[in-house]
Amino acid sequence: MGVDQTKNGLDTIMLPFFSLSNDGSLIVSPLLDQSFINDMKSRNVRTVAYLNNEWSRALAQAALTNRESLARQIADAISTNHLDGINVDLENMPPSDKDRLTDFVRLLRQSLSPEKEVSIAVGAIPDADAASYMGAYDYAALAKWADHLTIMAYDESYEGSSDAGPVASVSFVERSLQYALARVPANQIVLALPLYGRMWSADLSVKGMGLTEKTIQSLIQKFHGTITTVQGKAAKAVITVPAGANPVVNGKTLSPGTYTIWYDNEASRKEKLLLVSKYGLRGGSYWSLGQESANLWDYSVLWLNGAYFTDAEGHWAANWIASAAQSGWLSGTAPSRFEPDRSLTRAEAAAVLMKAYSGNGLSLTKGEMPFTDIPANYWGEQAISWAWKSGVVTGATATTFAPQMKVTREEWSLMLYRAANHLATGESTLPFSDMLPKRWSYTAVSSLYQQGIISGYTDGTFRPNASITRAEMSVMLVKAKEKQQ
Secondary structure, X not given: OOHHHHOOOOOEEEEEEEEEOOOOOEEEOOOOOHHHHHHHHHOOOEEEEEEEOOOOHHHHHHHHHOHHHXXXXXXXHHHHOOOOEEEEEOOOOOHHHHHHHHHHHHHHHHHOOOOOEEEEEEEOOOOHHHHHHOOOOOHHHHHOOOOEEEEEOOOOOOOOOOOOOOXXXXXXXXXXXXXXXXXXXXXXXXXXXXOEEEEEXXXXXXXXXXXXXXXXXXXXXXXXXXXXXXXXXXXXXXXXXXXXXXXXXXXXXXXXXXXXXXXXXXXXXXXXXHHHHHOOOOEEEEEOOOOOOOOHHHHXXXXXXXXXXXXXXXXXXXXXXXXXXXXXXXXXXXXXXXXXXXXXXXXXXXXXXXXXXXXXXXXXXXXXXXXXXXXXOOOOHHHHHHXXXXXXXXXXXXXXXXXXXXXXHHHHHHHHHHHOOOOOOOOOOOOOOOOOOOOOOHHHHHHHHHOOOOOOOOOOOOOOOOEOEHHHHHHHHHHHHHHOO
16 A cells, blocks of 8 residues: 555555445445454554545445444444545535534544544635535534545645646645645644646646546656746646657546646645645645655655755654754754754754653753863753753763764763663663673663664674764654653
């Protein structure tokens, strides 16, 4: 299902294996694979069932008529298959179904245990016209029962329309969010963005055909398309299909001529991802996995978390950097820069640990320190004082702290071990050839290794004297905090 290509960028995946029969009862696909669910759990990815009516009004209304029985069936199926919840996506309903849809979500919430997710995908409402034909979605009422609402912010331009345009312009997405935020708390809103575009032919024999990003990239490459990024809207590609080429797209043979494709490239998508942090939303999602271009996961998690670091895009630690930055433990070194492979000084390490652990009951009291190399009003004075008084960091000597000295991997391990209140008791045998039991940092490194917080190198070494990098520090810190939740 393309999960391996996401570079650990998912925390939840919706599984499309729930559907509806004509009488509104639940159908569970035999393709639902328990081994896949178990694999996702081992990766800390939540698996949520996805219930969709395939745009059929008749199926949606049958489901709502049968909602009490359907809710029980869904609850039983989630329990039996060890799923983490349900996302409801019922579309193409008239406003008269509003109360029944809300009641269905209520029944689901009451049928499932509190730790199970109940969420609902709702149509985007950017204006009054949309509010009239999207009237089945009572945002405020749904939010009373749903853990969150997923705003499907796409199809501004749609199949069958003669007007070529973006699937989701920035204005369309932002107005849709503003409508939702007037009715629903920000932490109950997930922004869903499309991983597809739409194509129009010059003669309008093709009007808004949906294309995956992978198909779009293939067409652009094959027919040497020209690309323009229209700020505030999306990317626009123009291709010319020559006579005799006869490409087949979505089962349709394209005739010779000029075609315009609107879609999101990296630049236009980042404009929309900025809205997640701008409005403090619960998060973001995509429709749908497997349609995306190759580089999406290089930048997606960073930008969804407000970590706009161009030098961390594609980095092996990008997701941990995003998490550490979002939590406020590490910040960029300049606008759009994180410098993931730069080493840290002892003063910087103290500052990071104070941000992460000063709420753990460790003292924040300032006072006299014995360090002659920490002048008054030094930028890191409070952090160094906190780290020293809390027993997290000792001086380099009895009278010096050496704030500009680089921190090694074993020094950071000991600092983190102390700040996290020793994490685990006992030691495990380390498999690293350069870490013997008599080494001064052995207990700390062993504890972190036992908890899965730290690892070594492929050559079987730990390299205790190597400088810790900002990326490595981010990974260890995030993992340590997760262990203590």
